[in-house]
Amino acid sequence: MLEILSSPLFGISLSVFAFQAGLFINKKLKNPLANPLVIAMLIIIAVLLLFDIPLDAYEEGSSIIYMFLTPVTAVLALSIYRQRDVLRRAFFPVVLGTLAGALAALSSVVVTCNLLGLDRTILASLLSKSVTTPIAIALTEQFGGLPALTIASTLISGVAGNLLAPVLSKLFGIKDPVAHGVGIGACSHALGTSKALEIGDVQGAMSSISLSFSALWTVLLAPLFF
Amino acid sequence: MASMKYLIQLAIIFGLCLVGDVISLVVPFTLPSSVISMLLILVLLSSGLLKEHSIAESADFMLKNMTFFFIPPVVGILRYSSLVQSIWWQLLVVNLVSLFACFAASSWTVVLVQFVQKKIGGKRHA
Numbered sequence: 001m002l003e004i005l006s007s008p009l010f011g012i013s014l015s016v017f018a019f020q021a022g023l024f025i026n027k028k029l030k031n032p033l034a035n036p037l038v039i040a041m042l043i044i045i046a047v048l049l050l051f052d053i054p055l056d057a058y059e060e061g062s063s064i065i066y067m068f069l070t071p072v073t074a075v076l077a078l079s080i081y082r083q084r085d086v087l088r089r090a091f092f093p094v095v096l097g098t099l100a101g102a103l104a105a106l107s108s109v110v111v112t113c114n115l116l117g118l119d120r121t122i123l124a125s126l127l128s129k130s131v132t133t134p135i136a137i138a139l140t141e142q143f144g145g146l147p148a149l150t151i152a153s154t155l156i157s158g159v160a161g162n163l164l165a166p167v168l169s170k171l172f173g174i175k176d177p178v179a180h181g182v183g184i185g186a187c188s189h190a191l192g193t194s195k196a197l198e199i200g201d202v203q204g205a206m207s208s209i210s211l212s213f214s215a216l217w218t219v220l221l222a223p224l225f226f
Numbered sequence: 227m228a229s230m231k232y233l234i235q236l237a238i239i240f241g242l243c244l245v246g247d248v249i250s251l252v253v254p255f256t257l258p259s260s261v262i263s264m265l266l267i268l269v270l271l272s273s274g275l276l277k278e279h280s281i282a283e284s285a286d287f288m289l290k291n292m293t294f295f296f297i298p299p300v301v302g303i304l305r306y307s308s309l310v311q312s313i314w315w316q317l318l319v320v321n322l323v324s325l326f327a328c329f330a331a332s333s334w335t336v337v338l339v340q341f342v343q344k345k346i347g348g349k350r351h352a
Contacts, residue, residue: 015294015297015298016294018297019294019297036293037293037296037297037300040297040300041297041300041301044297044301045301045304048301048304055301055302055304058301059298059302062297062298062302065294065297065298066295066298066299068288068295069260069295069296069299070246070259070263071236071239071243071263071288072288072289072295073260073261073263073264074239074243074246074263074264074266074267075239075264075281075284075288075289076264076289077263077264077265077266077267077268077271078267078271078278078281078282078285078286078289079289080268081268081271081272081278082278084272090336090340092339092343093335093336093339093340093343094336096335096336097332097333097335097336097339098332099335100332100334100335101328101329101332101335102328103331104324104327104328104330104331104332105324105327105328105331107327108323108324108327108328109320109324112319112320112323112324113320116316116319116320118313118316118320122313126320129321129324130324130325130328132258132260132261133299134258134259134260134261135257135258135261138258148305148306148309149306149309149310149317151299151302151303152303152306152310152317153317153320153321155299155300156317156318156321157321157324157325158296159300160321160322160325161325161329162293164325168326168329168333172329172330172333172334174333174334174337176336176337178336178340179333179334179336179337179340180333182332182333182336183328183329183330183332183336184329186328186329186332187324187325187328187329187332190292190296191293191296193292194292194293194296197289197290197292210332212261212264212265215257215258216257216261219255219257
């Protein structure tokens with residue numbers, strides 16, 4: 001039985017069906033908390049635990065989906081390119097907005113880690129958490145942190161940003177689509193951007209360009225905070 | 227040949243990502259290859275060396291279904307469940323505080339910069 005489950009086809013089809021179920025439930029409930037990604041994760045984890053299927057078997061297939069993460073991030077260039085006129089007008093707001101966002105993210109992580117008494121290894125793992133997962137992991141390794149914690153944190157930031165994107169703009173009184181998109185991209189990388197793309201073209205493009213500017217700022221500034 | 231279109235588009239995108247991989251190995255700073263590939267595609271599109279129609283359908287397929295591709299790392303957290311369980315509320319606090327701080331700082335800065343630009347632009351026109 002395990003041989004069949006270890007086929008990459010198992011992980012891929014389980015992921016597709018779980019995500020379809022997530023999209024369906026999300027449409028029925030119309031609640032931002034019923035996030036398709038979170039529902040898909042719960043379904044997959046439930047299936048693995050219920051049938052005692054090792055994570056390794058699932059990852060035979062899921063690693064193939066994971067392989068697409070680099071090209072998926074890269075083709076964000078197309079959504080930026082299509083919004084080049086908006087970007088040309090919003091160049092300074094994007095560059096300065098992501099700079100402020102990176103500074104706020106880095107300093108707030110340092111302050112809260114110190115207040116909660118978390119040690120330096122954990123600080124090293126959390127410092128880069130608002131940027132896209134591959135660069136966050138690269139920075140964590142540079143600082144001697146635990147990549148696993150970084151992945152967990154980029155996911156919390158990403159999922160929270162994805163869930164809260166519509167709420168955050170109301171909470172902070174942001175009506176401008178450029179400001180909304182930059183905010184989402186700066187704090188919750190590609191995962192938040194996938195939500196921004198659903199909210200609107202301008203928000204999606206601003207979020208995609210902001211996630212790359214945030215990554216650049218964070219690479220440059222993170223060493224100053226550690 | 228039309229049926230080959232999507233595969234050719236995918237091959238172009240994958241090929242450019244491989245070029246991004248190579249560039250990330252050469253440059254002296256830590257920049258993930260996905261960000262480099264994104265900047266590379268942006269430069270190629272802007273300069274006209276790469277046409278939008280050479281990647282459009284496959285790229286749109288990935289963009290429209292982007293959330294799906296994050297399922298594997300999210301499920302992979304299962305592997306680190308004991309570590310996450312021991313400090314889960316601290317992780318949540320650090321992440322939420324910095325999420326709010328980062329969103330507020332970046333979006334308000336954008337509003338402020340746009341306001342200043344409008345003032346300067348208004349004076350120039352007056």
